[in-house]
Amino acid sequence: MAEIVLDKVTKKYGDGYEAVKSMDLEIADGEFMILVGPSGCGKSTALNMIAGLEDISEGELSIGGEVVNNRAPRDRDIAMVFQNYALYPHMTVRENMGFALKLAKVDGKEIDAKVEEAAATLDLTEHLDRKPANLSGGQRQRVAMGRAIVREPKAFLMDEPLSNLDAKLRVQMRTEVAELQDRLGTTTVYVTHDQTEAMTLGDRVAVMKSGVLQQVDSPGNLYNDPVNLFVAGFIGSPSMNFIHGQVNGGEVELPFATIPLNDDLKGAAGGDREVICGIRPEHFEDAELIGDHLGDGVTFEAKINLVESMGSELYAYFESGSEESGKVEEAASAAGLEALAGGDAGQVVTRLPPESKAKRGETLKFWVDPDRLLFFDPESGNRLKS
Amino acid sequence: MSQVKTAISDRARSERRLGWLLCAPAAIAMLAVTAYPIGYAIVLSLQQVDLRFPDEGGFVGLQNYGAVLSSDLWWTDLFNTIFLSVISVSIELCLGMVIALVMHRAIFGRGVVRTSVLIPYGIVTVVAAFSWQFAFAPDTGFINHLPFIADDKDWFGERFSAFSVIIMAEVWKTTPFMALLLLAGLTTIDDGLYDAAKVDGASAWQRFTRITLPLMKPAILVALLFRTLDAFRIFDTIFIMTNGAQDTQSVSILGYQQLISRLNLGLGSAVSVLIFVCVLFIAVFFVKFLGARQPDGSST
Numbered sequence A: 001m002a003e004i005v006l007d008k009v010t011k012k013y014g015d016g017y018e019a020v021k022s023m024d025l026e027i028a029d030g031e032f033m034i035l036v037g038p039s040g041c042g043k044s045t046a047l048n049m050i051a052g053l054e055d056i057s058e059g060e061l062s063i064g065g066e067v068v069n070n071r072a073p074r075d076r077d078i079a080m081v082f083q084n085y086a087l088y089p090h091m092t093v094r095e096n097m098g099f100a101l102k103l104a105k106v107d108g109k110e111i112d113a114k115v116e117e118a119a120a121t122l123d124l125t126e127h128l129d130r131k132p133a134n135l136s137g138g139q140r141q142r143v144a145m146g147r148a149i150v151r152e153p154k155a156f157l158m159d160e161p162l163s164n165l166d167a168k169l170r171v172q173m174r175t176e177v178a179e180l181q182d183r184l185g186t187t188t189v190y191v192t193h194d195q196t197e198a199m200t201l202g203d204r205v206a207v208m209k210s211g212v213l214q215q216v217d218s219p220g221n222l223y224n225d226p227v228n229l230f231v232a233g234f235i236g237s238p239s240m241n242f243i244h245g246q247v248n249g250g251e252v253e254l255p256f257a258t259i260p261l262n263d264d265l266k267g268a269a270g271g272d273r274e275v276i277c278g279i280r281p282e283h284f285e286d287a288e289l290i291g292d293h294l295g296d297g298v299t300f301e302a303k304i305n306l307v308e309s310m311g312s313e314l315y316a317y318f319e320s321g322s323e324e325s326g327k328v329e330e331a332a333s334a335a336g337l338e339a340l341a342g343g344d345a346g347q348v349v350t351r352l353p354p355e356s357k358a359k360r361g362e363t364l365k366f367w368v369d370p371d372r373l374l375f376f377d378p379e380s381g382n383r384l385k386s
Numbered sequence B: 001m002s003q004v005k006t007a008i009s010d011r012a013r014s015e016r017r018l019g020w021l022l023c024a025p026a027a028i029a030m031l032a033v034t035a036y037p038i039g040y041a042i043v044l045s046l047q048q049v050d051l052r053f054p055d056e057g058g059f060v061g062l063q064n065y066g067a068v069l070s071s072d073l074w075w076t077d078l079f080n081t082i083f084l085s086v087i088s089v090s091i092e093l094c095l096g097m098v099i100a101l102v103m104h105r106a107i108f109g110r111g112v113v114r115t116s117v118l119i120p121y122g123i124v125t126v127v128a129a130f131s132w133q134f135a136f137a138p139d140t141g142f143i144n145h146l147p148f149i150a151d152d153k154d155w156f157g158e159r160f161s162a163f164s165v166i167i168m169a170e171v172w173k174t175t176p177f178m179a180l181l182l183l184a185g186l187t188t189i190d191d192g193l194y195d196a197a198k199v200d201g202a203s204a205w206q207r208f209t210r211i212t213l214p215l216m217k218p219a220i221l222v223a224l225l226f227r228t229l230d231a232f233r234i235f236d237t238i239f240i241m242t243n244g245a246q247d248t249q250s251v252s253i254l255g256y257q258q259l260i261s262r263l264n265l266g267l268g269s270a271v272s273v274l275i276f277v278c279v280l281f282i283a284v285f286f287v288k289f290l291g292a293r294q295p296d297g298s299s300t
């Protein structure tokens, strides 16, 4: 039972590279905190500093109210689950799970009882006397979890624990991890680069980019209320569309439509100016299927150049036709959104119901929800809010 | 269905035959240079062959073996050999492990460290033996001029002081080889395991004894096997330093003296065959009893 507080924690590696920059983060007792970000953004480094596997260059880290900067991992009472599981190959499942307790000189019978209890929870009982090399990926993953939970530590640290599993097993284990954390109520920091995992698992999600914490919030707030282009583009799949727009007296002119602004958005723009307008794919609709709400939104026509059917939904793409998509690309690459910076900025993706008649090469009448626009500053990439 | 099966087994069979064919030249060469001399030694060991009395030849059965095994000399020499092997290989293992750990963790100058460690191994044994002998020579060697050592200590005048110099020379010469073999084993261990062990609460020593050592068992066994076989046949160093004086003779020197100095090919061959049997026994012991299982439970 412990809260974890990072106070301006910084990591500078030997070669001078600053992997984590002045990170402030408070993880409440019992909270499930997700650290998410693209590869190389410093998530593992941050986690390893909490674990004590990497020294903290600057700042203060406390666990359960005590500053632990100078404590060895063994004195921090935390358990860790590694991406490649790091199971001891020469020990059986039972020995793997009991290793920490054995080192702590816990009585042999007690170790056995605890290991067996954890094994029962994780459905590992029949595998207790096998070696890790002979287990399946999912079983190994569970052994790694088991090794963490038998210790009843102050906190769990998990570094991409599911990324070596196949897609289906990953979804299944995701649920199990969430349930387990819920039941044990142990403070957990969970690192992932998969934003779906982040959105479905955590109480709160911390989004990182190049060593800098961008936003810490509930999954819902991250999705609906991102602080900048990076968070907006990183969270959500398919990601948010960014379109260059010009605010002009209560309206924003997009290349394919002119949309009247509500008071909030007017306040956000604060007068006539250039903006990057963010619209999530699901805030577009097929105008034919919208029914009564037709009058609430703006309609426009566009020629579809690609349709992807997912069964339960359709993704229809059209060219924004913007002359200024270069500016969007620039802003996106400055924000660290490689996918958009790669030249996709002119494409708009829309998410339509499967009944839609959208067809490649044909023109469709779209509807867009004017209340769901987000404005970003083209220079800084920050969200414009009233 | 059955046709598919025969097709596969045909392919497997022809592949196996090709394998044998490709091995054949090497196998024949091996047989020519090892099996023939061994066979010939066995034949000689069953005969009375003394080059000083060429006419008194003939088959004598196991008589030569009886002569060797009933002589005190053989047993003293066998003890010497085992004593030298056990002591020097144990020291080499410990030192080699330390050096391997240093080489593995060396952050700067890896290349320099590894190369410099290997230098002793690159020196011819005879040269190394002479260097050590000169260093320990009672009058001219520098060792006796070091503080705390009697100026006139005669290192080669007494059995166990002679042994200690021999062991030092052996250790100095072959520790690098040991270290290199151990380093190879060390690099196969996933660094993540150490992180896991740190988080699990293991101290540096516990990480070494509970992670490093068990996982290095195969590498340690290979290193021990190679070195024990080598050490058991120790010859050059003793030959140079004492030539077997003060009861420091090894079985190899015994065989050499019977064969070359006394020209008694029958007895000498019997000694050689006995050494061969010992070596074979050591090899089988290591491979069979200690090396049969990998630490992760799969068999080799």
Ligand SMILES: Nc1ncnc2c1ncn2[C@@H]1O[C@H](COP(=O)(O)OP(=O)(O)OP(=O)(O)O)[C@@H](O)[C@H]1O
Pocket: A013, A014, A015, A017, A018, A019, A037, A038, A039, A040, A041, A042, A043, A044, A045, A046, A193
């Ligand atoms: N020992 C090191 N020395 C120097 N730089 C390092 C070291 N370890 C990591 N880095 C750098 O720090 C940055 C962050 O690395 P880290 O492993 O924390 O990334 P990550 O967010 O966990 O990425 P991934 O999702 O790929 O695991 C990377 O740019 C990496 O190059």
Ligand SMILES: [Mg+2]
Pocket: A043, A044, A045, A159
């Ligand atoms: Mg990582």
